[in-house]
Amino acid sequence: MKILVVGGGGREHAIIMKLAESPKVTELYCTPGNGGISRYAKCFDVKATDIVGVVALAKQLQPDLVVVAPDDPLVLGMVDALQAEGFKTFGPKANAAIIEGSKIFSKELMKKYHIPTGAYEVFTDSASAIDYIKQQNSYPTVIKADGLALGKGVILAKNEQEAIEAVTEMIDNKKFGESSARIVIEEFLTGPEVSVLSFTDGKTIIPMISSMDHKRALDNDEGLNTGGMGTIAPNPYYTEEIAQECMTKIFKPTIQAMEQEGRTFTGCLYFGLMLTEQGAKVIEYNCRFGDPETQVVLPLLDTDLVDIMLAIYNGTLAELPVTWKNQNSACVVMASGGYPVKYENNKLISGLDEKGQVKNAFVYHAGTKFEENQFLTAGGRVLGVTAVADTLEKALTQAYQTVKEINFEKMHYRHDIGQRALRAKQG
Ligand code: AMP
Ligand code: GLY
Secondary structure, three states, rough: OEEEEEOOOOHHHHHHHHHHHOOOOOOOEEEOOOHHHHHOOHHHEEEEEEEOHHHHHHHHHOOEEEEEHHHHHHHHHHHHEEEEEEOOOOOHHHHHHHHHHHHHHHHHHHHHOOEOOEEEEEEEEEHHHHHHHHHOOOOOEEEOOOOOOOOOOOEEEEOHHHHHHHHHHHHHHOOOOOHHHOOEEEEEOOOOOEEEEEEEOOOOOOEOOOOEEEOOOEEEHHHEEEOOEEEEOOOOOOOOOHHHHHHHHHHHHHHHHHHHOOOOOOOOEEEEEEEEOEEEEEEEEEEEOOOOOOHHHHHOOOHHHHHHHHHHHOOOOOHHOOEOOOOOEEEEEEEEOOOOOOOOOOOOOOOOOOOOOOOOOEEEEEOEEEOEEEEEEEEEEEEEEEEEEEHHHHHHHHHHHHHOOOOOOOOOOOOOHHHHHHHOOOO
């Protein structure tokens, strides 16, 4: 099979390296890809959001399957456009991708179908939003732009001033354009966070191994929010009992709700969960694989990913046993100095072999380019170094040992990935 993957970050590299393990795969393509991906797949320079361009590329390459990985093309309808031309695809159509594309849609869906989530109100004008904030007078409070906002659309306001500022920025100053013309003000939830990605063909849902993201830039969860500085899997807070509760109260109800709304969801549905004292609640849905969750989850998958993707396309996921390695994985993200604010590119990366890898680890490239047989930095998050081992402790040790073998000027990474999970395990 020839497979085209749309996207160009660490998540896409993890998908591609997993697809490369399949005996069914003869050729891999990626657009736009990156330096590390180019060692596994032929890369093209069509942007991931360019629907017309990607359809044209597919017509030229004639792939047997197109995997659309990032949120924006899914929300914009890339899968619809590819299917209209007869291509097999992996990923939801636009009418289902709205579960991530509109926070108001997802909150209303959860309310209508009694899926546990934080209490909320929707606002379209700042005066009413500010009145509501003053009347609630409860902090922190959570302010979310309705639409996609490059992962920056959620503000946890610590006091009235921050809340008012967030509302004004979003609605009046159109910080995220149309995406923040409408906002959600939501109850602040506390508890351990768990990411659960799932495979679904719209009728059957198969949760993947759970994981834990580390979103802040610096050790001890200090510094700014980022796209994710590291992950571990499985997440020790996510017990078998909680998994069952989530299946009956959240996962199945969500796909049934989407089906009932005439918005059958197929692909990877991501549940961002908060394990509160009142049980698990949804803090967000994503219509795609998480980044960097994918970098710890897919290495644990035993079943052929191509078989899973085809079963989802054919609506036969119920007949496919999906199995996992009984191991642990850890991913440490190596970022450019200054990320997530301001950073420089084009730093030479040392320590990688000609495939961009290091022995005994998976080095997923997020922001690199490959020029004159060298890897150079080309983004804020540069590499995600994943190790798999029998225990979380060993996986972490191995990931950090590999990190030490790699170097580029001004690199920075967190030193405490997985520490909270280790403490949870020790009780
Ligand atoms: P997002 O940008 O949607 O990934 O959200 C960013 C982060 O905001 C989440 O991972 C949570 O840590 C936090 N968050 C979102 N909603 C809530 C909430 N209702 N209560 C507490 N934290 C939240
Ligand atoms: N790691 C969070 C996300 O992919 O949205």
